Amino acid sequence: MKTPATFYHAGCPVCVDAERQIAEALDPNRYEVELVHLGEHADRIAAAEAAGVKSVPALVINGAPFHINFGAPMSALKS
């Protein structure tokens, strides 16, 4: 049985990037990844909060919440 992993986001660009990079990087053989847009599915907010989610984007793996903050690379500021 695969480990449940839920990626909560709100559709902002930084979330979309984190989603692509982190959520899709998980091993599909071991993790069942679900992507939840809390802006479109407000009914999922309570469950996210119950899992310890304080902000988005966040990844809940097997019940443990990890908040992900994308830091823009310096190179992105120099263009």
Added chain:
Amino acid sequence: MKTPATFYHAGCPVCVDAERQIAEALDPNRYEVELVHLGEHADRIAAAEAAGVKSVPALVINGAPFHINFGAPMSALKS
């Protein structure tokens, strides 16, 4: 060729947990994950900073830095 992913940490318990959960969750078929303890390998700090790492634990995937903040589940506070 696998995508490089570097997990920077400093040996704190929260880092060790994030390391186990996130770094080891990446698909080994697509990512070449390296774990770097910046407390023991200070010579790697400059490269981490150059990649945009502001705090640990952080995961740099293909050059993009993601800062990971572990939020303790409420259940852990109720024992």
